[in-house]
Amino acid sequence: MDNRSPIDRDIALISRSDAVPTILEVVARTTGMRFTAVARVTDTQWTACAVYDRIEFGLKPGGELVLESTICNEIRGHHQPVLFGSASEHALFSNHPTPKLYGFESYISIPIFLSDESFFGTLCAIDPAPAKLDDPELLKTLQLFTQLIAAQYETEQRRDAAELALVDAQSTARLRDQFVAVLGHDLRNPVQSISMGADMLERDLPDGRERRVAKHIQRSCQRMSELINNVMDFARGRLGEGISVSLERSHDLAGDLEHVVSEIQRVHPDRKIEVTMSLDRTFRCDRRRIAQLLGNLLSNAITHGSDKAPVRVFMTSTESAFELAVENAGKPIEGDKIERFFQPFTRGTSASPRPGLGLGLYIAAEIAKAHGGTLQAASDASATRFAFHMPLDCDETSQPGLTSVGA
Structure with missing residues (x-):
C-alpha cells in the first residue's frame, strides 16, 4: 500500500526518470537560461519535481511557490505556452508582478499534457538576464521535450502501479495459501474420526442398506483425505517449503x-x-x-x-x-x-x-x-x-x- 500523497508520488516518479535531468540541462544549454524545472501544477499547489539551477534560485525538488504568484497558474487555465526574452520590454509582462517578485528577465513555461490530455504542469525556465527566444523552432523543440517528460512520467507510473499490484497479489496469495494450509490441517482430525466411525459401522452392521451407507461414507472420507493432502502439499509448495521428502x-x-x-x-x-x-x-x-x-x-x-x-x-x-x-x-x-x-x-x-x-x-x-x-x-x-x-x-x-x- 502506498501512503504517499499524490504530489509526493509525482515527485518520486519524475525524479526516478534518468531522462528528465538531461532534458533540463539541454533546455538550459539551448536557451542560455540558467534555471530550468519541471513543475507539478494543480488547482491548489505549485511544486517543483525536478530542478536544474545555476543561479542559486534556491528551489529544490519538492519545494513550493505560492500558486497565485506564478504564471504557471495562468497557463493551467488557458493551456498556452508563454515565452519572452525580456520582461521589461514586453508589452504585457513589463507590468506583470511575477517577473518583479522572482527577479527574472527571461521566462519560458510550456504546458505538459498527459496521454489522456489532462494538464500535469509545466516545463519552466527563468534567468535574471535577457535571452534570445525568438527562434520559431525553439517552441517546437520545447514542446517535444514536454511530450518526452510526459511519456517518461507515465512509464514510471505504469511501472509503479505494476509493482504495487505485484506486492498486493503476492501478499494476497500468501495469505490465501496460509489459510488453505491451516484449513487443511484442521480438517484432518474430523475426517479421520468420521472414517474410523464408518469402519466400525461396516464391521458391525449386517449386510443391507445401512452397511452400504457406511461404505459410501468410507469412500467419501478417503476422497476427502486425498483432497486435504493434496491441498496441504500445494499450500506448502506455494509457501516456499516445497514437497518435503524423507529419503x-x-x-x-x-x-x-x-x-x-x-x-x-x-x-x-x-x-x-x-x-x-x-x-x-x-x-x-x-x-x-x-x-x-x-x-x-x-x-x-x-x-x-x-x-x-x-x-x-x-x-x-x-x-x-x-x-x-x-x-x-x-x-x-x-x-x-x-x-x-x-x-x-x-x-x-x-x-x-x-x-x-x-x-x-x-x-x-x-x-x-x-x-x-x-x-x-x-x-x-x-x-x-x-x-x-x-x-x-x-x-x-x-x-x-x-x-x-x-x-
Missing part, C-alpha cells in the same frame, strides 16, 4: 504400494485394478510419498478412465531406475493438453460429478521432481499412461525379488 532405504516398498492399491480397490469395488510388480532391489526414496504418488495416479485413472476396462499398474526396479506407471482406457487426451495436467487446478474431462480440485497430478509431478525423477504422460486410442521414472544411484543394493501379477 531412506525402500524396505517393504512393495507392501506400501500394494496397500495403496487394495485401499483404492476397497473404495471402488466395481472397478478392476491389475498390478504387475517386479521390485528386486532396495533404493533410497520416501515410501510415503511414492505411495501418495501412486494413489494420486490411481485416483486420476479411476476418475477419468473408462469403467469398462481395467486400470493397469506397472512397478519395476532395475540397477539404474525405478519405474511406476498407471494406465487406463478411455478417450485419448489431445497432445497439447497433456502437459497442462501437471499444472495446479487443471481438470480432465470426466463424466464423474466430482472431478476434484485438479491438484492430484500436480502433486504427483512435484513428488517425482523431489525424488530427482520425472512424471510423463502419453495418450492414444488404446490407453492413457502416466509414468514415473526415477534414476537410481549405482550403489543401490539388491534384495530378493518381489514379483507379483494380480488384481
